[in-house]
Amino acid sequence: MRAVDAIMECLKAEGVDAVFGLPGGANLPTYDALYDAGIRHILVRHEQGAGHAAAGYAKATGRVGVALATSGPGATNLVTAIADAVMDSVPTVFITGQVRTELLGTDGFQEADISGITMPIVKHSMMIHDPRDIPRSIHEAFHIARTGRPGPVLVDVPQDLSRADINYEPIDSVSLPGYKPTTEGNVKQIRLAAKALANARRPVLYVGGGVINAGGSKELTELALSDRFPVTCTLMGLGAFGAPHDQWLGMPGMHGTRTANYTIDEADLVCAIGARFDDRVTGKLSEFAPRAKFIHIDVDPAEISKNVPAHIPIVGDAKRILPKLTREYRALETDPTRLDGWWQRIRGWQEKYPLAYVDSEDSEIKPQYMIEALYEATGGDAIVTSDVGQHQMWVAQYYDFAKPRRWLNSGGLGTMGVGLPFAMGAAVGCPEETVVCVAGDGSMQMNTQELATCVDERIPVKVFIMNNGYLGMVRQWQELFWDRRYSSVDIGGPSPDWVKLADAYGALGMRVSDKAELPEVMRTALAAEGPVVVDVRVTKEENTYPMIPAGQPARDMVG
Amino acid sequence: MGEPATQEILDLRDLQVPGARPGRRHILSILVENKPGVLARVAGLFARRGFNIATLAVGPTDDSTVSRVTLTVDGAVHPIDQVTKQLHKLVNVIKIRDLEPDETVARELALFKISADADSRAQIMQFTDIFRGKVIDVSKRSVTVEVTGTDDKIEAFERMIRPFGLIEMVRTGEIAVSRGRAVT
Ligand SMILES: Cc1ncc(C[n+]2csc(CCOP(=O)(O)OP(=O)(O)O)c2C)c(N)n1
Numbered sequence: 245m246r247a248v249d250a251i252m253e254c255l256k257a258e259g260v261d262a263v264f265g266l267p268g269g270a271n272l273p274t275y276d277a278l279y280d281a282g283i284r285h286i287l288v289r290h291e292q293g294a295g296h297a298a299a300g301y302a303k304a305t306g307r308v309g310v311a312l313a314t315s316g317p318g319a320t321n322l323v324t325a326i327a328d329a330v331m332d333s334v335p336t337v338f339i340t341g342q343v344r345t346e347l348l349g350t351d352g353f354q355e356a357d358i359s360g361i362t363m364p365i366v367k368h369s370m371m372i373h374d375p376r377d378i379p380r381s382i383h384e385a386f387h388i389a390r391t392g393r394p395g396p397v398l399v400d401v402p403q404d405l406s407r408a409d410i411n412y413e414p415i416d417s418v419s420l421p422g423y424k425p426t427t428e429g430n431v432k433q434i435r436l437a438a439k440a441l442a443n444a445r446r447p448v449l450y451v452g453g454g455v456i457n458a459g460g461s462k463e464l465t466e467l468a469l470s471d472r473f474p475v476t477c478t479l480m481g482l483g484a485f486g487a488p489h490d491q492w493l494g495m496p497g498m499h500g501t502r503t504a505n506y507t508i509d510e511a512d513l514v515c516a517i518g519a520r521f522d523d524r525v526t527g528k529l530s531e532f533a534p535r536a537k538f539i540h541i542d543v544d545p546a547e548i549s550k551n552v553p554a555h556i557p558i559v560g561d562a563k564r565i566l567p568k569l570t571r572e573y574r575a576l577e578t579d580p581t582r583l584d585g586w587w588q589r590i591r592g593w594q595e596k597y598p599l600a601y602v603d604s605e606d607s608e609i610k611p612q613y614m615i616e617a618l619y620e621a622t623g624g625d626a627i628v629t630s631d632v633g634q635h636q637m638w639v640a641q642y643y644d645f646a647k648p649r650r651w652l653n654s655g656g657l658g659t660m661g662v663g664l665p666f667a668m669g670a671a672v673g674c675p676e677e678t679v680v681c682v683a684g685d686g687s688m689q690m691n692t693q694e695l696a697t698c699v700d701e702r703i704p705v706k707v708f709i710m711n712n713g714y715l716g717m718v719r720q721w722q723e724l725f726w727d728r729r730y731s732s733v734d735i736g737g738p739s740p741d742w743v744k745l746a747d748a749y750g751a752l753g754m755r756v757s758d759k760a761e762l763p764e765v766m767r768t769a770l771a772a773e774g775p776v777v778v779d780v781r782v783t784k785e786e787n788t789y790p791m792i793p794a795g796q797p798a799r800d801m802v803g
Numbered sequence: 804m805g806e807p808a809t810q811e812i813l814d815l816r817d818l819q820v821p822g823a824r825p826g827r828r829h830i831l832s833i834l835v836e837n838k839p840g841v842l843a844r845v846a847g848l849f850a851r852r853g854f855n856i857a858t859l860a861v862g863p864t865d866d867s868t869v870s871r872v873t874l875t876v877d878g879a880v881h882p883i884d885q886v887t888k889q890l891h892k893l894v895n896v897i898k899i900r901d902l903e904p905d906e907t908v909a910r911e912l913a914l915f916k917i918s919a920d921a922d923s924r925a926q927i928m929q930f931t932d933i934f935r936g937k938v939i940d941v942s943k944r945s946v947t948v949e950v951t952g953t954d955d956k957i958e959a960f961e962r963m964i965r966p967f968g969l970i971e972m973v974r975t976g977e978i979a980v981s982r983g984r985a986v987t
Contacts, residue, residue, distance in 0.1 A: 363844060364851050368894040371839065388894060422836065422897040439813045512815055537818045546888035555818040 247375045247405060248277035250412040251339070254382040255283055257414060260310055262286060262301065262672050264294035268314025269354060270341030273406045275312075286672060286701050289693035291318050293665040295325020296691070299334045300662075300669025303652045304627055304677075306459060308389050309334070309669060314341045315403075316354030320361065324659060326396045327365040331656025332480060333457055335394035337385045342371075344404040359400050367395030375408035384418045392425030393544040394457055425543060429560035429568065437515070437539045437556045438572035441473075444513035446535075446586045449473050450496065450525075453480030453655070454518015454542060456648040460563035461485070464517065467570045472583050474590055476504040478519050480655040483645035493590070494599065497525040498792045499637040502597035505798040507590055508533050515539040518562050521551040522656070531797035541565055597790075599641055604783070607758040611635065611710055611782045614762065615642035618680065618708060621766035626678040627670045629653060631663035631687030633717040635710035637788045639682050661690025667705040668694055678706070678770060685711040685742075686735055695749040698775040706769050707777045709742060712784050720787050736784070746777035757781035826879030828857070830909055830979050832987050833872040833890065834864070834898040841895045845872055852889055854881045858911070858954075858976030869897065873978045875954075900987055902979050909979035912949065913957045914939070918968030919946040927967060934960045945970060953977070 251274065255263070262284040267275040278285055288294040291313040298309030313319050319340040329336045343352040359369045368388045370381045378401065385397040441447055455464050461484045468475050468491055475485045476493045485492060494501030496508055508514060514536045519525070526532040529551060540547075540554035541562060548557040558565055601612040615638050618628075628643055629652040630636040636653055645651045652666045667681035688709050698705055713736025722730050746753030752772050756765040762780070769776040789803030835841045842861055849856050857875040864871050876886055887899050902909075919927055924946060931938055931948050934956065940947035950960050954977055961972065981987045 359840065360843070363840075363847050367892075373839070420894060423894045436813075440815060440818065443813045443815060537815050544892070546885065546892055548888075549820070549882075550885060553820040555820055557821070 245410065245412050246273065246277065247378045247401075247408050247410050248273045249281075250379045250410060251382055251406075252277050252281035252283065253412060253414070254379050255310065256281070258383070258386045259307065263310040263312055264288055264297040264301075264669065265312030266291055266294060266314070266318065267312075268318045268341065270315035270343055270403045271312060271318070271401075271406070272341075273403065274339070274341065274401075284672070286668070286697060286703075288665075288697050290691065291321035292325055292661070293668070293691050293694040293697065295322045295336075295338065296328065296659075296662045296665035297669035297672070297694070298336050298338075299325060299329050300629065300652055300666030301673040302335050302669070303666065304649055304670035305673035306649060307335070307673070308386050309336045310339070311336065312339050314354070315343050315358070316356045319358035319400075320356055323362060323365070324657075326362050326398065328654050328657045328659045328662065329396040330365045330367060332654065333394050333453065334396065335389040336396045337382075337389050338396060338398045339382075340398065340400050341406070342400045342402040345402045346404070348402065359398060362398055365396070366398050367393075369398035369400065371400045372402060372405050375405040375410050378405070378410065379412060379415055380418065383415050384420060387418050388420070388423060392423075393454070426545070426559045427543070427561040427564055429541070429558045429565035431568070433556055433558045434565060434568050435572050437558060438569055438576060440513055440537065440539060440556060441471075441515065441573055442576040442578045445582065446510055446512040447473055447583075448493075448507050448511045448514055449475045450508065450514050450516045450519055451475060451477045451481045451484050452517065452519025453478065453484075455481060455484040455562045456518075458518060458543070458562040460518075460561075460566055461648045463563055463566035463570070467566050467573070470570050470573050471578060471580070472587060474507055474586075476500070476507065478522070478525055478655070479640055479653065481519065482640060482651045483648040486646040487644035495640055496798075497522075498527070498794070499641065499788050499790070500525075501599055501641075502790055502801055503590060503593040505792065505801060506593050508536070509797075509799045510589070511536045513537050513539065515541070517541045517566070518543070520547045526551065526798075527792045528795055528797045604759065607760060609757065609759050609762055609780060609782045611638050611712065611786050612642055613759065614708070614710060614780055614782055615639055615682070617762050617766060618682070619643050621763060621770055622678060622680060626650070626680045627652065627667075627674060628680050628682060629663045629666040629670065630682045631684045632658045632660045633684040633687060633715070634712070634720060634786070634788045635682050635684050635716070638710075660684065660687035663687060664691050664694050664698075664705070664707060667707070668698055668703050671703045671705050679704075680770075681705055681707045683707055683709045684716065685709050685713065686715045689740070692745070695746065695751055695775065695777070699750040702774065704774050706772075707775070708766070708769070709777065709779050711742070711779050711781050712786070713737060714784060717788070719785070723785070723787070725793070742777055742779035751775040751777050753777050753779070755779040755781070826877070826883075827904075828875055829878045829883050830873065830875050830902040830904075830907060830977060831887065831890070832900040832902055832979060833874070833896060835870050835872055836895040836897060837863070837868050837870045838895055841870070842872070844893050844895060845890065848889055848893065852885075854886050858974070860976040860978050862978070873976070875977055900981070902981060902987070906982050907979050908982060909953055909977045910951055911954055911957055911975055911977045912951050913960075913972060913974040915948045915950065915961070915964060915969065916971040917946050917948065917964050918944060918970055920944065923967050927964060930960065930963050936960065
């Protein structure tokens, strides 16, 4: 059969039910095979949308997301999505068309060295040289994308090779000599970690997106509840430990809660699980958790002692390690009152510094109120995506995520414009769920074109634009650190008219600027059948607080 | 995993960070799959993580599907554990050995093109002898010498002949194997 038909067989064998992409010359054969392959193809309007949608699908379902693009500009349009996926460890496979082999290296029409361009931002990439390698390469790509620390894998297929006739035989396992992720965790180290936890007076569990990737939320919760361990989850880890909860401290870091940051600051033992000590979490690294010893559990050995030296490193899969750690810990039968003093201190912070904002006294919609209203309207149980900026932080702060894979955003790369395509991918992967995108009025314009995809493909995402008329987060920094010199951040208008724009795309457009009307508008939007765009006019110059100014220690939070 | 441990006092103050080794020059012997672009991946990784490669040598091994990259890095500048762990993340990297200097034989080949007239030629050839080098080309106004050895030896030779006028120097970068019967 043709190699492209074999690709379809491989995709089906990998359980792929939907792919996102856009055709062109170099991947015409792929699209010909796709025509009647029985795999749903979502035709995006820009390849960046396909890349992020594949990631959204993966984040929401835990399965590998797939995006297709043609050579040259099609492939380069995927670059931001690939970089985003590598930073946030999203299992994705990108299959690009490439010019015919005879044109390779000649600057042929629509030739771009996409494996070269993406080399620093992929987990792995493969350039096909022999059509007979195609099926194995596809399976290897899925295997690498999904296992260990997940990430994006690129497969670049020259057009002529993709049409070649090959002998296809199903492949049921792959083995790569240089790729053997460690999963189990060293028993002695786990035991030592249990002992350290038992002897700590001021412990804290610092949980990252790795726990969600591992599917280890239940196991994490069991560890947390095996004693009264305080828990904080990073931006990527929100939902790994169900909020709200008595042991929940909120998010740590730049816009985290004071309680989470102060708890880490005074901790004598930080148990990091699937987290990577990002600078947005640690603030000034040399003053991060200055009194603490560190347990670091991660499936990627290179994360351990990269930023913070780990006293007890444990390499492996959180889902496998955490039950062993819990069992070891339970066997130590620690004194339950041991943490009383610590909790007293933590409760003190919680009472003194709750997340709070001053609500308007008139009809103005405060952005924080908007998120609280959304939480109410969705019963706290939607899949929520966001773009990047102030609105993202407010969702993270004010929407209590009770379950994993409900909060999809761009943490590592901070990519504006992911909200709509993430939501699109999530809605395709989880058709039973309510999928909501909280967009920034700036970010939303970076992938607005995907509204057409949502309408045409009947993907019923509900977009709530937090419209403050500014590139808000940048404006906030200019206000606080650049003398209020608002340089190129005013996008307040009057363009675009979101209601008309939604209407032009065939989506339902609504606008609301009165606090009293907001809940009703939200309910209407959520109940509507197709895609909806709600232009929510909020306070223009509200700041996201609290905040650790960049490069400062966590205890110097402001606001 | 056997019986759980019993409660024992562990003073958190006693916990130390394991594996923090003192900085020195490291020779990494890396087996990679012999596939297009693999060297670019290794070199690109060093560039983007800000690790400095001191020397780099690439060549085939006894297995045609596998190549060996030997590279030296200054461990005082870069934590060597980070370097090797990041390298391990490259799917085409099969095996990495951080060779212990005492248990390793390392060699490098260098070619020196030195200005030489009738007077200085004899002296240069004498140094070459002392360093067990070989004269491989002679012209009216130059001598070209081949020297093999550790990088110390090559640098020592370079110091000796520099005063004569070093026209050019070409070095391969070190290659190394472990001492004894065991495979590197
Ligand atoms: C692609 C991209 N370009 C620029 C930035 C820098 N940036 C970070 S936040 C932000 C403002 C985002 O504005 P908006 O989407 O309206 O969200 P708000 O902060 O107002 O909630 C910008 C420009 C970015 N993160 N991503």
